[in-house]
């Protein structure tokens with residue numbers, strides 16, 4: 057689509073980044089199941105390798121189907137560019153890679169996806185990076201945690217499982233004052249419910265595995281750059297502001313301006329880390345995004361109905377859903393997440409661990425899986441699965457106590473989901 061008028065979200069989710077295929081006229085974006093692209097001549101090849109001309113060289117770097125997805129997600133998030141990669145976890149490493157070096161740290165929210173906590177607290181140490189975890193509602197603690205070696209602040213917009221939503225603007229202001237970027241994992245909210253760049257985020261990361269694809273078919277990730285951060289304002293980001301030895305001394309920020317991070321992500325990140333998204337995955341995700349707004353509306357509508365029903369039920373102790381008026385985060389939702397608080401929440405079952413296990417076993421429509429953001433409704437009892445290795449205190453702190461189950465509400469009929477929960481709660485609490 058051309059840079060004409062500003063289109064609405066529903067139009068952009070179908071058209072952004074795409075046009076009829078120039079080779080065949082195919083209206084839908086073809087799956088370019090291709091690895092290499094012929095150079096017109098030696099000069100063309102040299103220009104491509106020098107990044108003087110944009111084009112396709114080899115699919116570890118860029119692929120025509122993946123490129124459409126990159127432009128689509130960048131547009132929906134209000135960014136200037138995006139880099140897709142093989143999973144959400146790959147996106148997190150790819151986002152930190154140009155910013156960090158040995159000895160550097162990231163200040164991260166304590167309320168993160170469990171896999172991210174492990175990646176940040178353990179695995180990144182192998183690169184000489186560390187993470188400092190802080191409660192991002194305590195802005196003084198965030199400020200105190202930032203030191204001379206901090207290169208980013210990292211949070212999730214809507215963070216499961218505790219029904220928590222982040223005040224992105226407040227956190228962005230703290231990061232800004234320290235001259236470092238705020239990275240927001242927007243997986244659970246999607247750009248339909250929240251556009252972190254509008255609230256001051258520099259980078260947005262996604263697990264496209266979840267709502268963007270929407271049906272549990274492929275893993276993928278994406279990093280979107282706002283294009284607004286001045287990488288040359290201080291000497292903290294030499295990969296972007298100084299001559300990059302990994303790309304024969306190219307100065308990315310000076311050469312590419314607001315697209316510096318995106319170009320570095322492709323020319324150095326994907327080239328050397330190789331966490332590439334495959335064109336089949338990009339195709340499934342493009343298909344999913346075409347209906348993102350419709351699905352998110354239904355996910356939210358169902359989640360609101362079901363959370364309200366559970367909250368009134370005697371067999372349930374409490375429900376942590378930011379969309380409920382009883383939630384401590386309800387005002388924050390009204391301010392920053394006007395279209396709703398997503399479709400992930402936890403609830404506590406009377407009878408504790410045993411009742412939760414019985415509930416999960418008795419459900420018929422809900423599937424017991426370690427995933428979220430699927431069209432179908434999902435449930436997990438964290439204490440007996442994903443959080444099994446943790447102590448009871450750690451489980452409690454993670455919002456995954458033995459008496460709690462997490463649901464990812466799908467887009468089925470809400471009445472059917474309520475009936476399923478009703479019959480299973482009866483068996484669980486008998």
Ligand SMILES: *Cc1c(COP(=O)(O)O)cnc(C)c1O
Pocket residue numbers: 143144145146169171172212241243244262263264265266275276277428
């Ligand atoms: C799933 C998830 C991830 C990790 O994504 P993968 O695609 O599984 O690698 C990161 N953050 C959040 C919020 C997630 O839900």
